[in-house]
Amino acid sequence: MCSKLLSTEWGPMQIRSGIAVSPGVAIGPAFMLGVEDFRIPDDTVSVDAVESEIIRLRCALENVASEISANEALASKHLGKEYAAIFAAHQQFVRDPKLLEKIESLIQNQHQTPEHAASQVLRKYAKELQNLGDKYLAERAVDIFDLERSLLRHLLGEQREELSHLKAPVIVLAHNLTPSETAGLNPKFVQGFVTEVGGSTSHTAILAGALEIPAIVGVGDFLTDISGGEMIIIDGNEGRLIIAPDEETQQKYQLVQQRFRSEHQARQKYGLGRAQTLDNVDIEVCGNIEFPEEAKSCKKRGADGIGLYRTEFLYLGALKERTEEDHYEAYLEVLKRFPDEPVTIRTLDVGADKIPDAMMHVYGDKSNPELGLRSIRVSLEYTDLFKTQLRAILRAAVHGRIRVMFPLISSLSEFRQAKMVLRDVCEDLEDQNIEFNPDIPVGMMVEVPSAALMAEEFAREVDFFSIGTNDLIQYTLAADRSDPAVSKYYNASDPSVLFLVRRVLRAAQAADIPVSVCGQMSSDPKFLPLLLGMGLRQFSVTPQAVAPIKQLIRKVSIEECKELAKRVYELDLARDIENFLRAELKRFLPEENENRRN
Amino acid sequence: MSDSQPIQRTVRLKIVQGLHIRACSGVVAIMDGFEGRVQIHYGNKSADASSMFDLMLLAALPNSELSLEAEGEGSELILDQIEDFLSHPSVPQD
Known part of the structure; x- marks a missing residue:
């Protein structure tokens, strides 16, 4: 039941592979780093909060629109009308009635938070643009991601959560993690991480081992497929990243996770005492x-x-x-x-x-x-x-x-x-x-x-x-x-x-x-x-x-x-x-x- | 009275780049203030003419055939404007 909901909500399960740098299996919600460190809350809104959440969404869209107007005026003054026209188009994106309708419907019917709903709808649009087979239109996806960032910034405002303030278990997904960022991860909440770049002996990879959390690096582009909050499975033994797993896959990995933990424990006894060859x-x-x-x-x-x-x-x-x-x-x-x-x-x-x-x-x-x-x-x-x-x-x-x-x-x-x-x-x-x-x-x-x-x-x-x-x-x-x-x-x-x-x-x-x-x-x-x-x-x-x-x-x-x-x-x-x-x-x-x- | 009935028209897209961002933006601008509804059909896809996202996703190629469908007060006039806009090779710079 739950997985059915998940797969319709997040799209079909996706499996990606990368370089396994720290063993084990982690299962948890996606936490995106790199979209200016936005933590998109994945919880739902209560039925009586729907109205106020929709007002919050509209206010944020309004703020984004006025920000764009200001930019449009600046561009028109300094760069000429030719450049300003792009901002006018962005303005029309923000004011697109279909956009508002889709986001509101997710808030109203699925009780998603505006952050989540907006991110999901915009990313879906961006992905569709990328898949049209038209190079020019595919590049416009960048404009949509920009819009997403502005909107999230306005929506989250003071609520923006930093990585260091995590309060619930997550799986960190990022383009790259510097060793110092990795060192700062709190293994109590960060159950594992996946990065788009990086090699098996990079220091980030070494640190993942030190933190003893499953990790995969060098997966290649995958962040654009994710809006945050999706269920993620990291298989740090095989270097597999599974986005929005179906129920069968979740069950399979829960077993793998249990087996890894018990084998891991059993293995500890081999560490004791000096090691001698035969x-x-x-x-x-x-x-x-x-x-x-x-x-x-x-x-x-x-x-x-x-x-x-x-x-x-x-x-x-x-x-x-x-x-x-x-x-x-x-x-x-x-x-x-x-x-x-x-x-x-x-x-x-x-x-x-x-x-x-x-x-x-x-x-x-x-x-x-x-x-x-x-x-x-x-x-x-x-x-x-x-x-x-x-x-x-x-x-x-x-x-x-x-x-x-x-x-x-x-x-x-x-x-x-x-x-x-x-x-x-x-x-x-x-x-x-x-x-x-x-x-x-x-x-x-x-x-x-x-x-x-x-x-x-x-x-x-x-x-x-x-x-x-x-x-x-x-x-x-x-x-x-x-x-x-x-x-x-x-x-x-x-x-x-x-x-x-x-x-x-x-x-x-x-x-x-x-x-x-x-x-x-x-x-x-x-x-x-x-x-x-x-x-x-x-x-x-x-x-x-x-x-x-x-x-x-x-x-x-x-x-x-x-x-x-x-x-x-x-x-x-x-x-x-x-x-x-x-x-x-x-x-x-x-x-x-x-x-x-x- | 005829305005309450949907009216249809076929237009050849002459804008050199096809329905790219500037062209979509132009269509949405024409729609501004129009109370009725305009649908643009291209192949098996349809778009609401007041939605940037919809229009972009049509990915209509230059010289392709678009069918327009409008309903509501002032449908004829709005279709005239859209047709005129789509039938010129370049997006006017005002």
Whole structure:
């Protein structure tokens, strides 16, 4: 009954696909971001409020009309009558008797709110225009969306709800979410999100994993099909977005959701205890975190430590500079959960898609930010900022097993420069008689091809390596990790990438220094046997991956992994490698496939 | 008396761009103040001549045949005006 109503109200069910970046299933009403953050209330109006709601609609339309008149007068004065004519046409749209009739009918007969009804009717018109097969008329849909925005602005007025003021569970739909917007999502109300753009290793995607809400990115244009409030299903396992699902689909996904939750819970037990392969080789599985609070969930999931703490997230969304104490407290919070385990703190990795509001002035409109001033380059350019963080790290290191790691190192001189700043900070602290740990291990991320190529030289100077596959892939293959247009070029299975990873692992082994992989590759089960076969013994994965990765480690032997790796070295196409790894994974986890098929 | 009966007329659309936004806007402007009703039929689609949305969705192509149907006081006059407007190649700029 309910679904019948839904499908007539919202049009037929639509299924779209995108890149699954955070698993799970979410079902809830659509909340559109990007239409100037309008939250269209999806509740209905009571029968006795219908009259007053219709008056409210008419007032809003009247206001929009006078706004257009004002614009028309301005255009006529400054641009000439030719341009003003367009506003006259817009005026006629607002005053279209059919428009009013349709919106009022939805309010009167279906008791929809004016916001909802107006949005729905206008979007339907816009869509019809787009489907006429006339390019000129299709472009006029933009005018209709404009009209919708003006009308909503007048209707919602003071009632405009911001994302941060959500009071009920929703599914967030947006063209794009910046990492700071993502970080600001309240998982209590935001059950999942879907964006039109974005790639699987963009920072937004990483944050979705951290928030533990199902998410899909890179779906392509879909927002124009939605007016807000529709029932939405996100299948974060398969990367499917379902708009206005029919009853059968809803029931199916409720079951999938339940099963995912119970499997998820059952799986947690695999996280506990150390993970050893069948031939008794001990493997360390640490967690990657963005916020100190995540240390708790890492601990619960059985992480052997923190392999990557992305500290820049402390800055995102913050309007002012972070102080040494802000850093220090955040680090202590992590140490509270991992007092005796390794905690690897990566210094600020800002730039590209992660620019804190407080640092916007540093970045102009750069057309190629991934190759610009980002990460360690920012720290070396703005040493005060860098020193503030290093002081906090050195002080916190008194209380636990902290390691410090510099991101995006591309040359030996850069690493030496960063280390020099660290030594300066040690001297300052000593002069000031402040307690700190001068002996913390200093390592680097290997994520620029130049660093991987020079791994042997670096291995003589660093205390440890951590391979950041996300950036390594994008720089090796020249494919922006957050641009869906080049996502087919961004491929973790590419032999060139695997060649570089192998090179770094060998250099670390030869120099006898620890090495881990902290990029998405290490959280992806299909790469686990290969990485083990290549010689990797330390993994740092997203918190949700700790248990499944440990579970898989316990099912393989180093011997068979070495054999598998040898066969991969013989393949020269990314596609072949990927298919081979997938097939091998099925061999290791037959029961997983059984579950998937059901 | 004949005004109370619907009257019909066939017109060839001469506006070069067809029924695009400016042309629709012109028709709606003519309708302003007219108390009766005018329907424009194109192929199997129909539009209320006082509705911008309706007219745009006709997507009537240049040189196509439109049939007009009017009822109410002053139907003849309104159809004269609409016919005149649609039969000229360009939308007049006033």
